[in-house]
Amino acid sequence: MSTVTRAHDHGHEHGHGEAHEHHGAPYGVTRWLYTTNHKDIGTLYLWFACTMFFIGGTMALAIRAELFKPGLQFLDPEFFNSLTTVHGLVMVFGAIMPAFVGFANWLVPMQIGAADMAFPRMNNWSFWLLIPAALLLMASFLVPGGAAGSGWTLYPPLVIQQGIAVDMTILAVHILGASSIMGSINIITTILNMRAPGMTLMRMPLFVWTWIITAYLLIAVMPVLAGAVTMLLTDRHFGTSFFSAAGGGDPTMFMHIFWFFGHPEVYIMILPAFGIVSQIIPAFARKPLFGYASMVYATASIAVLSFIVWGHHMFTVGMPAAGNLLFMYATMLIAVPTGVKVFNWIATMWRGEMTFETPMLFAVGFLCLFTIGGFSGLVLSIVPVDITLHNTYYVVAHFHYVLVSGALFAILGGIYFWLPKWSGKMYNESLGKLHFWLSMIGFNLTFFPQHFLGLAGMPRRVPDYALQFAEWNMWSSIGAFIFGLSQLIFLYNVIATIRGGARAEQKQWEGADSLEWTHLPSPAPYHTFEVAPVIK
Amino acid sequence: MLSRFPRAAGAATALAVCTASLADYHVDILPPVTTVSTDIYRLHWSILWVCVVIFCIVFGAMFWSIFKHRRSLGAKAAQFHENTVIEVIWTIVPFIILISMAYPATRTVLAMKDASNADITVKVTAYQWKWEYDYQQDGIKFLANLSTPRDQIDERNGPGAPKNENYLLEVDNPMVVPVGKKVRLLITSNDVIHGWYVPQLGINQYGIPGFIKDAWFTIDTPGVYRGQCSQICGKEHAYMPIVVIAKAPAEYAAWAADMKAKMPAPAPAAAAPAESATQTAAAGGAAAAPAEDPNKKWTLAELKARGEKAYANCVACHQPTGKGMPPAFPALDGSKVATGPKAAHIAIVLKGKPGTAMASFAHLSDTDLAALVTYERNAWGNKTGDAIQPAEIKAARK
Numbered sequence: 001m002s003t004v005t006r007a008h009d010h011g012h013e014h015g016h017g018e019a020h021e022h023h024g025a026p027y028g029v030t031r032w033l034y035t036t037n038h039k040d041i042g043t044l045y046l047w048f049a050c051t052m053f054f055i056g057g058t059m060a061l062a063i064r065a066e067l068f069k070p071g072l073q074f075l076d077p078e079f080f081n082s083l084t085t086v087h088g089l090v091m092v093f094g095a096i097m098p099a100f101v102g103f104a105n106w107l108v109p110m111q112i113g114a115a116d117m118a119f120p121r122m123n124n125w126s127f128w129l130l131i132p133a134a135l136l137l138m139a140s141f142l143v144p145g146g147a148a149g150s151g152w153t154l155y156p157p158l159v160i161q162q163g164i165a166v167d168m169t170i171l172a173v174h175i176l177g178a179s180s181i182m183g184s185i186n187i188i189t190t191i192l193n194m195r196a197p198g199m200t201l202m203r204m205p206l207f208v209w210t211w212i213i214t215a216y217l218l219i220a221v222m223p224v225l226a227g228a229v230t231m232l233l234t235d236r237h238f239g240t241s242f243f244s245a246a247g248g249g250d251p252t253m254f255m256h257i258f259w260f261f262g263h264p265e266v267y268i269m270i271l272p273a274f275g276i277v278s279q280i281i282p283a284f285a286r287k288p289l290f291g292y293a294s295m296v297y298a299t300a301s302i303a304v305l306s307f308i309v310w311g312h313h314m315f316t317v318g319m320p321a322a323g324n325l326l327f328m329y330a331t332m333l334i335a336v337p338t339g340v341k342v343f344n345w346i347a348t349m350w351r352g353e354m355t356f357e358t359p360m361l362f363a364v365g366f367l368c369l370f371t372i373g374g375f376s377g378l379v380l381s382i383v384p385v386d387i388t389l390h391n392t393y394y395v396v397a398h399f400h401y402v403l404v405s406g407a408l409f410a411i412l413g414g415i416y417f418w419l420p421k422w423s424g425k426m427y428n429e430s431l432g433k434l435h436f437w438l439s440m441i442g443f444n445l446t447f448f449p450q451h452f453l454g455l456a457g458m459p460r461r462v463p464d465y466a467l468q469f470a471e472w473n474m475w476s477s478i479g480a481f482i483f484g485l486s487q488l489i490f491l492y493n494v495i496a497t498i499r500g501g502a503r504a505e506q507k508q509w510e511g512a513d514s515l516e517w518t519h520l521p522s523p524a525p526y527h528t529f530e531v532a533p534v535i536k
Numbered sequence: 537m538l539s540r541f542p543r544a545a546g547a548a549t550a551l552a553v554c555t556a557s558l559a560d561y562h563v564d565i566l567p568p569v570t571t572v573s574t575d576i577y578r579l580h581w582s583i584l585w586v587c588v589v590i591f592c593i594v595f596g597a598m599f600w601s602i603f604k605h606r607r608s609l610g611a612k613a614a615q616f617h618e619n620t621v622i623e624v625i626w627t628i629v630p631f632i633i634l635i636s637m638a639y640p641a642t643r644t645v646l647a648m649k650d651a652s653n654a655d656i657t658v659k660v661t662a663y664q665w666k667w668e669y670d671y672q673q674d675g676i677k678f679l680a681n682l683s684t685p686r687d688q689i690d691e692r693n694g695p696g697a698p699k700n701e702n703y704l705l706e707v708d709n710p711m712v713v714p715v716g717k718k719v720r721l722l723i724t725s726n727d728v729i730h731g732w733y734v735p736q737l738g739i740n741q742y743g744i745p746g747f748i749k750d751a752w753f754t755i756d757t758p759g760v761y762r763g764q765c766s767q768i769c770g771k772e773h774a775y776m777p778i779v780v781i782a783k784a785p786a787e788y789a790a791w792a793a794d795m796k797a798k799m800p801a802p803a804p805a806a807a808a809p810a811e812s813a814t815q816t817a818a819a820g821g822a823a824a825a826p827a828e829d830p831n832k833k834w835t836l837a838e839l840k841a842r843g844e845k846a847y848a849n850c851v852a853c854h855q856p857t858g859k860g861m862p863p864a865f866p867a868l869d870g871s872k873v874a875t876g877p878k879a880a881h882i883a884i885v886l887k888g889k890p891g892t893a894m895a896s897f898a899h900l901s902d903t904d905l906a907a908l909v910t911y912e913r914n915a916w917g918n919k920t921g922d923a924i925q926p927a928e929i930k931a932a933r934k
Contacts, residue, residue, distance in 0.1 A: 070699060071691045078771040078864060145864050145892075151768050157745060158728040158769060161893060163864070245746020251729055252744060285605075288617035316731060316740045316766070318749035321649040325642055332634045336627060342594065343626045349601045353613035356606075364602065371594060375587040382583055382637065384576045384644040387740045388565060391731060391766040455580075456562040457735040459764050462774035464689065466704045466762075471561050 025526045033128075036120030037526060038105045039422070044127050045102030046415070050491070052094030052134060057484050059087040064446075064480035066463050067473050080463035081149030082165075086137060088152030089169065092269065093176045094134055096403065099411045100272040101126075101183050104211045106422060108187060110516040110524060111205045113196025113533045118189035119182075126183040133175040140165035140172075151461055153262070154229065156243035156254050160236050167236065170229045177222040184215035191215075196515075198535030202296070205514045206289060209296050210275030213303045217264045217271075220307075225261040228254060252317055259310035267306040269403060271299060273370075273410030274341060277363045279514065280417050281345050284360035285352025286511035291344045298337035298344075305334045315386045324383050331381035335374065342371055358432030359509075362413025365440055366406060373401030376451065391461075394454025400447045412439075412490065419494065420508040421516055424523030425501030431493045438486035445479025566736050569761065569782075570753045573738030575644040583637055590633075648738075651752040654720030658711065662723070662730030662743035662765070664895050665772035665852070669711045676795045679899075680707040681848070682775045686856070689775075705762040710779035713755065714788035720752045727895055731766030734778055740766055755782040770893065772852050800901065830902050830930050836910065836923040843911025846904040849897060850912070858916040864893060869916035878922055881909055882932045898933065902926035 026035070035041060063083050066075045075083070105123065109116055117123050140147040145163025148154065159166050191212045195204070231254070234240040241247020243254045282289045289295065311319060311327030319327075345367055354360070376398035380386050389395065412435075420426050449472035458469045465473065504522040515535075520528055568574040605611045659670040663679075670677040683706045687697045700706075713719045723732050725743035733740040737753045755761070763778040783791065834842075850868075854860045858869035868874045873881050885905060888896035897905065906924040913920040 070703060071696055072689055073691050076771075076861065077774065081768065081771065081773070149768075149770070155729055155767075161728065161770070163892075245744075250744075250747070252747070286607075286613040287615065290616075291618050291623055293618070294623050316742050317744070318741060318747075321645055324645055328641065328645070329638060332638060333631075335634065336630050339630050340623070340627055344623075346594065346598050346601065347619075347622075348617075349598070349605060351611070351614040351616075352601070352605050353611045354602065354606045355608070356602075364598075367598065368595065371591075375591065378587060379580065379583050382579055382641045384572070384641060384648060384738070385580045385583065387648070388573070388576050388580075388735050388738060390740050391733075452561070452563045455565050457566055457733075457763070459731075459733065459766050459774070461768040462764075464704060464774045467699060467701065468562060 034124070036116070036124050038109050038116045038120070038123065039524065039526065041123050041127050042102045042104075042106030043422070045098045045105060045130075048127070048130055048134075049095050049099035049102060049411075052090050052098070054487070054491075055138070056087050056090035056095055057487065059083045059090070061480060061484050063087065064477040067465070068477040069474065070465055070467055070470050072464055075463060077463050078149050079146060081151075081461065082141065082147035084461050085148050085151055086141070089137060089172075090134075091403075092152060092265070093173070094130075094137070096269050096407050096411070097176075097180065098130060100211075100214070100269070100407075101180075103207075103272060103276065103411070103414055103418075104183075104187055106418065107516065108190060108208055108211060109194070110520060110528060111208050111514050112191060112194065112199050113515055113519075113529050113535065114190060114194035115527060115529045115532075117186050118194060119186045122182050123186055126179045126186065129175050129179040129182075133172040133179070136168045136172040136175070140168040143168070153258060154232065155258075156232060156235060156251050159232060160243070167233065170233050173229050174226055177226050180218050181222050184218040187211055187215040188219075196529070196532040196535055202293065203535065205275075206278035206292065206295055206299075207272070207275035207514075210271040210278070210299055213299050214268050214271045217268050217303055217306065221261040221264045221268075224257060225265075228257040228261065231257075252314075255314050255317060256310070259313045260307075262313060263310040264303070264306045266399075266402075267302060269407050270370075271303070273366070273407045274299060276410040276414040276417075277345065277366050279512070280359045280363040280413055281348050281367075283417070283509045283511040283513075284357065284363070285349050285354050287348055287352040289344070290347035290350075291340075294340060295344055298340045301337040302334060305330060305337070309334060312381060312386070315383050316390045328381060328383045332378065335378050335381070338374055342367065342374070357416075357509075358427070358429060358436055359413045359417035361433065361436040362409045362416065365436065366409040366413065369401055369405030369409070369443070373398055373406055376401060388457075389454050391459055392454035393450040393458045393460055396460050397447050397450035397454060400450075404447070405443055409439075415494065417509070418516075419497060420504030421520070421522050421524055423498050423501070424504055424521075425497045426504040426508065427493050427497040427501060431489055435486055435489040435493065438489070439483060442479050442481075442483030442486055446476050446483055447479070449473075449476050449479075568738065569736050569755050569757045569759065570738050571756075572644065572648055572753065573736055575640075575647070576738050579641055579644060582640070586633060586637065590630075648751075651720045651750045653718065654752060655717035656713070657720045657722060658713075659722045659748075660724070660732055660743065662725040662727075662732065662769070662776075663899065664727050664770050664893075665765075665776040667707075667711075667732070667776065667778060668726075668899070669709075671792070674792045674796065676792060676799060678709045678795065680709045680711065680779070682706070682772075682777055683708045684775075686851070702762070704775065705764070705777045705779070707777055707779045710760075710781045712781045712783055712788060712791045714785040715755055715758050715782045717785065718752060718754045720750060722748050722750055724748045726899065728769045729767050730769045730776070732763070732778060733766035734761050734763030734780055736761045737763075737780065739763075742767055755780075758782050758784060775852070830926050832903075833925060834903075834906070834923065836914070836921070839907045839910035839923050840914055842903070843907035843909070844915075846900070846908035847911050847915075849900060849904075850908060853893065858912070858918075868912050869918060874912050874918050875920055878909075878913075878924060878928075879932070881913065882924065882929060885909055886929070886932055902929040902933075905929045 032044060066073060066080060143164050145165060147165045148159060148162055148169045150159040191208060231242040235242055235244060241249040243249050243251045278289055278295060309327055309331045311323055312331045315324055380389060380398060416427060416432055453469055453472050456468060458465055506521050507517045508522060516524060519533055565577050565580055568577045659672060661668040666679050666681045668679050684704055688699050688703060690696055723741050723743045724747060725745040727745060730743045731740060732743060739751050739753055741749055741751045759782055761780045765773055765776045853865040854868050858867060860867040873884060886896060886898050888894050903926045906926045906929050909924045913922045
């Protein structure tokens with residue numbers, strides 16, 4: 001199957017990779033525009049995600065600056081609503097998802113012993129589609145009416161009222177969806193067809209498993225989102241009334257369709273994080289991952305269950321009791337495989353021989369804080385409790401615990417872990433630790449008090465609030481600035497490392513055992529595994 | 537390696553928190569005053585205790601491992617990597633814990649849905665950005681707007697006025713209900729999705745345009761209970777609170793009679809549709825003094841004075857100066873609509889402008905609409921001299 005990417009042994013003296021040793025890897029702007037190399041494309045995705053992360057983060061700081069005290073100090077309420085909306089869209093579609101795709105591009109071929117992805121040109125297109133999508137989203141601030149101000153969830157009828165920015169957002173979402181679907185097709189085909197001999201499915205690194213499952217989720221649900229936003233578009237401009245009761249439609253139907261996408265979407269954003277952490281912890285405990293098979297089954301169960309819980313985002317809509325109850329039971333059920341994974345990671349650490357370099361700090365931080373996010377999710381799954389907490393800051397606290405100290409910490413830990421392999425240079429360990437601890441303090445100071453704000457009844461998506469919410473909001477804003485500014489330490493560390501860090505080892509982490517560490521030098525050459533390794 | 541930095545920072549933070557007034561740092565759900573909200577309160581504490589116990593076990597194991605199983609203490613890695621028995625146990629035990637939580641939660645869900653046999657019913661309609669309460673059996677209907685003055689809110693051009701104790705949680709016309717009686721709410725919306733959310737009553741129900749959803753509560757303690765809109769609904773989402781006052785039944789009856797007296801009189805039976813949205817269809821309504829005679833002729837000065845107050849419905853977007861916030865919220869001062877033909881100005885206020893944030897204000901009374909259109913046409917730099925009469929609004933509604 002992968003003969004195209006193997007070195008030819010019948011007449012050509014050089015394989016494609018060796019040709020580069022004569023001319024060097026491509027360079028210049030056209031290298032990046034036309035690249036079909038999974039490592040280059042991985043790098044592009046990661047830098048894109050980094051840029052979007054800082055843009056979305058700046059929006060978050062503007063939000064928290066306004067919320068530092070009660071009253072409207074800086075922002076118009078409608079601009080504030082646009083900031084919360086675009087912050088959400090940018091972080092979900094511009095930062096977290098592309099970052100994980102960047103990891104997939106870099107690591108999946110190397111970890112299964114393949115030379116590249118199955119469809120390298122489609123891979124290039126998947127990345128470059130992100131640029132016009134991001135530009136559309138950013139430009140939507142500049143059009144009359146300002147950017148969409150409905151929250152990232154784009155509920156009608158509010159979003160039907162709003163200006164052309166909504167149409168730009170819909171187009172951006174379509175483009176992003178197309179990019180994700182193509183990327184997922186690529187990942188699934190690569191994993192199913194291009195594994196090296198001996199690399200059976202149950203011998204793959206767990207990161208690869210989490211990505212194949214994530215890719216199936218993406219293919220299943222991105223078209224659903226596309227359908228939902230297309231119906232918004234036609235309701236806005238082409239006389240349909242899918243979501244308007246006056247025409248026989250129902251705003252609630254949008255919520256059902258959106259969240260049928262939306263709930264698997266949040267698992268799309270966390271399963272690769274589970275994969276990354278499942279590579280890091282065994283490496284630093286110097287012990288194999290505990291219960292590999294259960295981890296695979298747990299990940300698959302989470303993915304399957306994720307399709308039947310969407311109603312828990314809609315407990316206050318007025319669904320019949322049976323609906324609310326079924327969604328409650330299914331949501332509580334999903335805690336079981338998630339808990340199994342947490343226990344397995346701890347069992348991996350148990351009686352290991354741990355050291356706590358920066359990647360391991362982030363992995364352990366993930367373990368602690370994602371678990372707390374899981375607890376608040378369990379609290380929210382109880383319907384009567386959700387009634388008092390729905391659309392309050394408790395929900396904001398919950399999803400930031402699972403997405404920031406969950407997905408983002410895994411991404412940060414993963415970058416520290418694999419940067420030596422990707423760049424051949426070792427990052428500054430003291431700066432890495434400083435970044436970690438400031439992030440821990442800043443993150444918890446920002447988001448832990450938000451649980452209390454929600455319990456006290458503060459609604460979300462508000463630029464202003466009643467006086468009893470003032471104290472916790474002040475601390476939350478202080479934490480946000482600590483957290484946000486400390487990410488600059490990370491940026492500095494990454495850039496300084498790439499430009500002039502100390503030389504890294506092939507097996508920089510003695511406990512790491514996947515193919516990129518055991519078979520490939522640091523930095524990994526431009527073309528790797530042109531001859532597939534045989535896995536014994 | 538773990539540094540001392542986080543411990544020191546943690547201590548400093550704790551100290552700072554303690555030195556501030558602890559009473560301002562609310563950490564719990566607000567005190568419940570209905571059976572449902574009491575159930576909610578107890579369910580939350582139950583699940584929280586479950587989480588705390590699991591937290592202690594899980595984090596205990598984790599931190600034990602972090603501290604003991606480290607290379608710097610000479611640990612040597614074991615190589616075990618599976619154990620089916622323990623995996624089965626830690627799958628089944630959480631499953632059983634969850635079932636034990638699901639049972640009481642189910643009972644409360646079923647109780648929350650049972651709005652039958654209510655003593656009174658109130659129809660709640662959400663608007664951008666206010667609430668309307670319609671006690672159909674009592675013949676009362678009124679709007680509840682945020683009553684916090686704008687100068688306490690807006691600090692963008694300098695410090696605002698000092699904020700009062702109920703900042704953002706006060707309205708001009710609270711919803712009053714009798715204590716100890718089952719109140720059923722029928723909740724809907726006039727425009728976009730809003731959420732009627734009063735935590736102490738245990739209610740958080742979306743108002744969905746074109747649909748009616750119900751909820752119920754029985755308040756056991758007289759008092760004032762405050763809430764807010766819980767679903768983002770546009771620019772004033774943070775500024776449409778809910779105030780529910782629970783009074784002893786006799787006091788409630790007195791309030792209801794008082795409100796009824798203030799309601800506009802119903803239109804004469806043979807005449808055209810009711811004068812304003814605040815009319816009720818209840819037969820035999822009290823003969824109130826006709827405060828809002830649709831055929832009354834008002835002077836320009838009277839209209840402008842009344843209109844300046846009614847302009848409160850417009851000020852959030854079009855601003856006290858009439859300058860608006862273009863391009864989303866056009867200026868009225870010097871605008872073509874406010875200085876051009878009256879009919880177009882009246883039409884836009886009555887029907888709104890689809891595709892923009894300008895909603896229909898047809899729910900206001902003919903008199904209020906006539907007054908505010910008059911005000912807009914004669915305020916700031918506008919000097920049309922037009923005096924719009926309520927009868928003109930009534931005619932334009934057809």
